[in-house]
Amino acid sequence: MAEVEQVVVTSGTALDLPVIAPGQQVEVSVPATSANLGPGFDTLGLSLSLYDTVRARTTTSGRTVVRATGEGVEALPTDERHLVAHALISTLHRAGHRAPGLELDTTNVIPHGRGLGSSAAAIVAGVLAADALLPAEDRFDAAGLLQWAATLEGHPDNVAPALLGSLAVSWSSGRVFRSTRVPVHPDVVPVLAVPGRALSTETARALLPPSVAHGSAAANAGRAALLVHALGADPSLLFPATQDSLHQDYRAQAMLPSATLMRTLRAAGFASTISGAGPSVLTLAVGEAGAQAAEEAxxxxVRTADTPQDWRILRLPVDREGAKVRMHRG
Known part of the structure; x- marks a missing residue:
């Protein structure tokens, strides 16, 4: 999971803040996401039906304890440095409150470091859990939740679909982040090929050049616009709409098996892209027959020598609702 900025409480110390009552419990489920979708670099993200779950309880212990199961837990901290805990505590502080103690139980299903939004899911889970714990008058509105989650993540392209569901189109003005939800056509079926090896977002971003040719930027602008239309209204256009000229070729050297797989699938006519910063490969299939054909392809x-890795093939329907919260008052 990516590191997030530390949040400083400027009006006194955290110990001066009002305390959230102990015994409050909240459960949050957050979907995986796939960003970029080919040409929509840092602007488009799709919500997928694969969910991490977090259960948080306020205590009087004076400390934060995280118990995690599932994907990637061997590398995760078990205290306030855990990304969910950090996001939760930071959100409480930003709203002018604190918890005297926290117990978190996390069930990680989203693969880490595979371009499926695991860090965004952790941040959204922490932000939403904190928001549910706050007094009603101090809770964030929808725009505030997006702004704060995107601030913690650094960009909105994964946190937006995790919050909103379906397809999210995001943009920013300086450090002000905005997003809108676009319903996805019911025939669109995402198929993921998830490799056994992880790749950090920082590594993938470091391979991008500081500038690109005007022609490449113009080509991507047209394809990204077409992709929004294809996903929402006309899936028959998904193959040309997922053509990228901006970032995938530059990143290929860091994930050659994934790049090879994507190119093989596209050569066969499938609307395949690198999912987020990679290395998972996303294919946007159309209908049951299209999804079966994509899985077989x-x-x-991956049986060929050009894509040597252990791969998981997942058919993940579009999640249409985004993260869900259940609150249990003490």
């Missing part, structure tokens, strides 16, 4: 491709 992935299996055939």
């Amino acid at each position: 992935v299996r055939a491709a």
Whole structure:
């Protein structure tokens, strides 16, 4: 998971803040996400039906304890440095409150470091859990939740679909982040090929050049606009709409098996892209027959010597509702 900025409480110390009553419990489920979708670099994100779950309880212990199960837990801290805990505590502080103690139980299903928004899911889970714990008058509105989650993540392209569901189109003005939800056509079926090896977002971003040719930028602008239309209204256009000229070729050297798989699938006519910063490969299939064909094509491709890795093939329907919160008052 990515590191997030530390939040400083400027009006006194955290110990001066009003305390959230102990015994409050909240449960949050947050979907995986796939950003970029080919040409929509840092602007488009799709919500997927694969969910991490967090259960948080306020205590009087004076400390934060995290118990985690599932994906990537061997590398995660078990105290306030855990990304969910950090996001939760930071959100409480930003709203002018604190918890005297916290117990978090996290169930991680979203693979880490695979371009499926695991860090965004952790941040959204922490932000939403904190918001549910706050007094009603101090809670964030929808725009505030997006702004704060995107601030912690550094960009909105994964946190927006995690919050909103479906397809999220995001933009920013300086450090002000905005997003709108676009319903996805019911025939669109995402198929993921998830490799066994992780790749950090920082590594992938470091390979991008500081500038690109005007022609590449113009080509991507047109394809990104077409992609919004294809996902929402006309999936028959998904193959040309997912053509990228901006970032995937530059990153290929860091994930050659994934780049090879994506190119093999596209050569066969599938609307395949690198999911987020990679290295998972996303194919946007159309209908049941299209999804089956995509899965078979992935299996055939990964048996070749050009894509040596252990791969998981996941058919993940579009999540249409975004993160969900259940609150239990003490």
